[in-house]
Amino acid sequence: MSCLKHLLLCAVAVCLVGGNFASAAQAQSQPAQPVPTTTREVPARLLPVPDTVSPQMQVIIAQPLSPTWNVVPGTVEEWKARVDKAASGVLAELPKIREALGVSVAPTTLAGVKAFIVTPRVIAPRNRDRVLLHFHGGFRVLYPGESGTREAILLAGLGGFKVISVDYRMPPDFPFPAALDDAVAVYRELLKTTKPKNIGVFGTSAGGSLVLTTMLRIKMENLPMPGAIAPSTPTADLTKTGDSLFTNEMIDNVLVSQDGFVRATITLYANGHDLKDPLVSPVYGDMHGFPPTILTSGTRDLYLSNTVRVHRKLRAAGVEAALQLWEGESHGQWNRDITAPETKEYNHEIARFFDLHLGR
Amino acid sequence: MSCLKHLLLCAVAVCLVGGNFASAAQAQSQPAQPVPTTTREVPARLLPVPDTVSPQMQVIIAQPLSPTWNVVPGTVEEWKARVDKAASGVLAELPKIREALGVSVAPTTLAGVKAFIVTPRVIAPRNRDRVLLHFHGGFRVLYPGESGTREAILLAGLGGFKVISVDYRMPPDFPFPAALDDAVAVYRELLKTTKPKNIGVFGTSAGGSLVLTTMLRIKMENLPMPGAIAPSTPTADLTKTGDSLFTNEMIDNVLVSQDGFVRATITLYANGHDLKDPLVSPVYGDMHGFPPTILTSGTRDLYLSNTVRVHRKLRAAGVEAALQLWEGESHGQWNRDITAPETKEYNHEIARFFDLHLGR
Numbered sequence: 044m045s046c047l048k049h050l051l052l053c054a055v056a057v058c059l060v061g062g063n064f065a066s067a068a069q070a071q072s073q074p075a076q077p078v079p080t081t082t083r084e085v086p087a088r089l090l091p092v093p094d095t096v097s098p099q100m101q102v103i104i105a106q107p108l109s110p111t112w113n114v115v116p117g118t119v120e121e122w123k124a125r126v127d128k129a130a131s132g133v134l135a136e137l138p139k140i141r142e143a144l145g146v147s148v149a150p151t152t153l154a155g156v157k158a159f160i161v162t163p164r165v166i167a168p169r170n171r172d173r174v175l176l177h178f179h180g181g182f183r184v185l186y187p188g189e190s191g192t193r194e195a196i197l198l199a200g201l202g203g204f205k206v207i208s209v210d211y212r213m214p215p216d217f218p219f220p221a222a223l224d225d226a227v228a229v230y231r232e233l234l235k236t237t238k239p240k241n242i243g244v245f246g247t248s249a250g251g252s253l254v255l256t257t258m259l260r261i262k263m264e265n266l267p268m269p270g271a272i273a274p275s276t277p278t279a280d281l282t283k284t285g286d287s288l289f290t291n292e293m294i295d296n297v298l299v300s301q302d303g304f305v306r307a308t309i310t311l312y313a314n315g316h317d318l319k320d321p322l323v324s325p326v327y328g329d330m331h332g333f334p335p336t337i338l339t340s341g342t343r344d345l346y347l348s349n350t351v352r353v354h355r356k357l358r359a360a361g362v363e364a365a366l367q368l369w370e371g372e373s374h375g376q377w378n379r380d381i382t383a384p385e386t387k388e389y390n391h392e393i394a395r396f397f398d399l400h401l402g403r
Numbered sequence: 404m405s406c407l408k409h410l411l412l413c414a415v416a417v418c419l420v421g422g423n424f425a426s427a428a429q430a431q432s433q434p435a436q437p438v439p440t441t442t443r444e445v446p447a448r449l450l451p452v453p454d455t456v457s458p459q460m461q462v463i464i465a466q467p468l469s470p471t472w473n474v475v476p477g478t479v480e481e482w483k484a485r486v487d488k489a490a491s492g493v494l495a496e497l498p499k500i501r502e503a504l505g506v507s508v509a510p511t512t513l514a515g516v517k518a519f520i521v522t523p524r525v526i527a528p529r530n531r532d533r534v535l536l537h538f539h540g541g542f543r544v545l546y547p548g549e550s551g552t553r554e555a556i557l558l559a560g561l562g563g564f565k566v567i568s569v570d571y572r573m574p575p576d577f578p579f580p581a582a583l584d585d586a587v588a589v590y591r592e593l594l595k596t597t598k599p600k601n602i603g604v605f606g607t608s609a610g611g612s613l614v615l616t617t618m619l620r621i622k623m624e625n626l627p628m629p630g631a632i633a634p635s636t637p638t639a640d641l642t643k644t645g646d647s648l649f650t651n652e653m654i655d656n657v658l659v660s661q662d663g664f665v666r667a668t669i670t671l672y673a674n675g676h677d678l679k680d681p682l683v684s685p686v687y688g689d690m691h692g693f694p695p696t697i698l699t700s701g702t703r704d705l706y707l708s709n710t711v712r713v714h715r716k717l718r719a720a721g722v723e724a725a726l727q728l729w730e731g732e733s734h735g736q737w738n739r740d741i742t743a744p745e746t747k748e749y750n751h752e753i754a755r756f757f758d759l760h761l762g763r
Contacts, residue, residue, distance in 0.1 A: 081451070081452045081461075081465035082449050082450065082451050082452070083449070083450045083467065083468075083656075084447060084448075084449055084450070085447060085448050085449075085450050085653050085654055086447050086653055087444060087445060087446050087447040088444075088445050088649070088652065088653070089442050089443070089444055089445075090442065090443045090444070090445050090649055090650065091441070091442050091649060092441040092442070093644075093645070093646040093649075093708070094644070095644060095645055095646065095708065095712060101441075105441035107443065108443075284453075284454070284455060285453070285455055285730070286453040286455065286702055286703070286730055286731035287702055289448070289450055289451060289453075290450065290650075290651070290654055290702065290703060291650070292448065293445050293446055293448070294445055294650055296443075342646055342647055342650065342707055342708055342711060343646070343650060347702055347728075348453070348455065348702055348730055348731070351702060351728045351729070351730050352455060352730055354727070354728070355729075355730065355748075358727075358748075358752065359748070365725065365726075366725075366726045366727060366728060367714070367715075367718075367726065368707075368711045368714070368726060368728070369711070369715075370645070370646055370708055370711050370712055370715065371646035371708070388715075388718075388719070392718065
């Protein structure tokens with residue numbers, strides 16, 4: 044087997060050098076640093092598309108690795124071009140989604156922060172005095188303006204809630220803590236008209252992390268907690284920490300690795316700030332007193348471990364915290380296709396959790 | 404990159420041939436069957452031990468792949484030798500665990516089935532009229548007699564419950580459905596002295612699957628459901644179905660793959676029976692009416708997907724079902740070391756769930 048091991052390690056080395064792949068694995072493959080005995084080689088393998096998900100989800104899972112995972116903008120102009128391109132992709136599909144789900148979207152301003160009021164055709168009677176606050180995802184950089192409302196439209200339409208989606212400021216113009224300042228300002232403004240227990244806060248990925256950092260700031264500012272929160276696959280640790288960042292590297296076809304574009308967005312957002320500051324990486328924060336929380340991830344999600352770490356941390360702090368996982372799915376794929384049963388089920392689960400825990 | 408792809412695929416092929424590795428990947432690497440475009444290559448990688456778990460758990464995660472994962476007994480005598488060896492390993496550590504947790508174990512017989520009464524020094528007053536029923540794990544073949552009581556001792560000691568651990572019959576002498584018959588017989592007997600709502604049923608791996616098939620049989624026989632169940636990493640699908648059987652293959656250091664020893668135990672247990680029969684693979688059963696359920700898995704667990712599939716199936720059937728995951732852990736490692744904080748936390752979570760849902 045030692046010949047085989049050698050062959051596999053050679054393959055790894057070729058891949059790392061050829062792919063400009065600056066991971067911990069690369070550091071460990073350099074001859075000056077002996078491989079610790081605790082590091083294990085995992086052989087290459089062929090990964091079939093699971094037949095344990097819907098046909099729509101099989102198509103999504105079958106997609107190749109994102110071709111832009113390691114394409115890093117070099118200038119502010121390149122960043123803005125990337126932002127524009129991603130936004131226009133989403134904007135093109137929004138009218139059809141709004142139409143299909145019977146949801147209307149109107150711009151507004153709350154406490155000086157731009158936002159959108161996202162309203163379903165029918166608000167369930169029990170939800171009449173409730174409102175959900177939404178922080179969109181997108182690596183802390185993507186999806187400004189209306190392009191950030193997609194997830195809010197889905198939960199408004201499938202859950203029957205009124206949603207306020209916050210168009211928080213983002214880098215390259217506005218790095219940390221602008222997004223957090225905006226999120227907290229809108230929450231504070233909302234408290235003037237809505238009981239805190241009647242507010243639910245949700246978001247995915249960077250939006251999920253922003254939900255958690257907003258809770259930490261609410262505690263710091265002695266504001267009342269909302270009734271419940273739903274941070275999905277929160278990027279709660281911006282250091283490369285958490286086992287699935289390694290086990291699901293090159294398996295998650297959305298993010299692929301934390302070492303390419305993801306790392307660049309982290310650097311851009313943190314802007315020199317300590318990545319272990321709980322307001323940047325909320326997994327390091329004190330979560331005592333958090334409201335009931337539902338967390339979501341997928342079995343192939345690069346951020347599976349960080350979702351699990353937040354779940355354990357909440358439970359250890361005595362918080363009522365639920366965890367749901369989606370079979371075979373990479374980062375955020377449970378919301379990808381509004382015709383997929385998984386997308387409906389995901390939004391119904393989040394809506395049910397809010398219904399269970401919010402005041403009326 | 405095509406040269407690299409070739410190199411990696413060669414490495415896979417060498418590995419498969421050299422390692423007697425009869426997976427779906429092997430079938431797909433044979434020249435007669437073209438690789439479907441939806442099958443993706445995952446490169447080899449080096450996997451570090453996560454620092455996001457306790458020092459005790461780091462030692463467990465750092466262990467190499469189980470050296471016996473692909474060692475398959477060829478005769479009944481070889482099976483029995485393997486069973487004896489595994490049992491003696493556990494029996495050697497039991498006195499120390501019983502002592503540390505203040506738990507006593509006494510043999511008994513219920514409805515003609517051998518079992519053990521596992522009693523903590525102090526039964527919490529609220530648990531006085533409650534009893535937990537335990538089905539041990541071990542590939543449906545291992546851990547007969549007292550060697551099957553380890554998990555029951557942990558939950559009795561750490562949770563303050565009286566536990567009855569069933570020493571169900573196993574192959575090679577007693578294949579399917581002997582274990583299920585014994586499990587249901589003991590439950591039926593228990594109903595003579597205990598209210599169904601005051602009974603909790605738990606088990607890990609094969610024991611977790613037996614918890615689920617027992618619920619299916621309880622429905623078929625129109626018996627009342629217990630108050631709650633805790634199937635941990637249930638091997639709920641004995642066909643090779645579920646995404647993590649591929650993504651976590653060669654990553655889970657306990658089971659490693661479903662294709663070696665695991666597959667042999669499945670063949671031995673099923674004894675020619677259809678693997679898609681819900682009483683063999685409960686994920687194919689109708690779970691409407693199941694009691695509140697807490698499921699457990701680990702991010703490296705080969706049976707992560709099957710745990711998740713059971714969770715989704717229960718939720719779709721309207722069952723109150725919780726899911727907890729353990730960072731970086733392979734199959735069942737959350738119970739491996741009684742000094743690890745994860746082991747205590749796991750047992751406390753299960754005990755809390757039973758306390759929340761059982762009658763008094």
